[in-house]
Amino acid sequence: MTIKHYFILLITALSFTACGSYSFTGAKVNSNTKTFQVNYFQNNAALIEPGLDLDFTNALTDLLINQTSLDNVKSNGDLVYEGEIVEYRISPTTATADDTAAQNRLTISVNVRFYNKQDEEAEFEKRFSFFYDYDGTSQLIGTIKTTAIEEIFDQITQDIFNASLAQW
Structure with missing residues (x-):
């Protein structure tokens, strides 16, 4: 091998080493943190x-499985997520000339308590909320309801992830 080949090999090895602790999801997890636990989120709305x-419990669990390398456990997790659904509300957002709803909004709010055995300063209790607007002439059933709930859960679970592991 020539010196040029050694140099390229060295640069390549350093590049991979430098990227070793980087996470594409932005998660900042202590190296001692190995597990997470998502307790059942009761519906108190x-x-x-x-x-x-x-x-919701499954959506949050799935997001953590997909965006971290942590193991999901049923008890004694290094990271613990728990809480309750505190709001499920349908309300009109705009009206027509004849006082009927032109657009409705589904709002879901979740109260979350996050515990971190490795970093108690990162712990919090916080309310997360998001909404989905749909046509006022439509009923919140079938695919409209499924789409609404999925979009709301996608946003809320990502917000929880960012608050607990990305510290955004």
Whole structure:
């Protein structure tokens, strides 16, 4: 091998080493943190949507599995997420000339308590909320409801991830 080949090999090795602790998701996880736990998020909203509690718990668990290399455990996790769904509300956002809703909004809010065994200063209790607007002539059923809930959960779970692991 020539000196040029050694130089290229050295630069390549240093490049891979330098990127070793980088995360494309922006997660900042202590090297001693190995596990996470998502406790069941009970639905305490005034308006109860059946299955919403389990769907949210699964959505948050799936996001953490997909965006971290941490192991999901049922108890004694290094990171613990728990809380409750505190709001599921449908409200009109705009009206027509004849006082009917031109657009409706579904709002879901979740209260989250986050515990971190490796960094107690990172712990928090915080409310996360997001909404989905849909046509006032439509009912919140079928694909409209499925799409609304998925979009809201995508945003809320990402916000929880950012607050707990990306510190955004």
